[in-house]
Amino acid sequence: PVHKMCYDHSSTTTAQKLHQCIENQEEVEELLVDEFGMTAFHVLFSSTEPRRELLKVLLDKFPHYVLGLKTVNGKLAMEYFV
Secondary structure, three states, rough: HHHHHHHHHOOOOOOHHHHHHHHHHHHHHHHHOOOOOHHHHHHOOOOOOOHHHHHHHHHOOHHHHHHOOOOOOOHHHHHHOO
């Protein structure tokens, strides 16, 4: 659900909805990567205009080591941002 909210963020996702979605998950570890090894940061950064308020929620809720995780293609989230 978190990855989808980051992917679809331009239309309906608010920072509060994203925060609640993360809070409602029992295990944060389950939220970290999808089947492609992408984190919510990868998904958000692959957007043409990632929203700051959603990034702030992710930075507040996820451990910072998540930013160092690579996809199955070996890319860091920041590589999608540039």
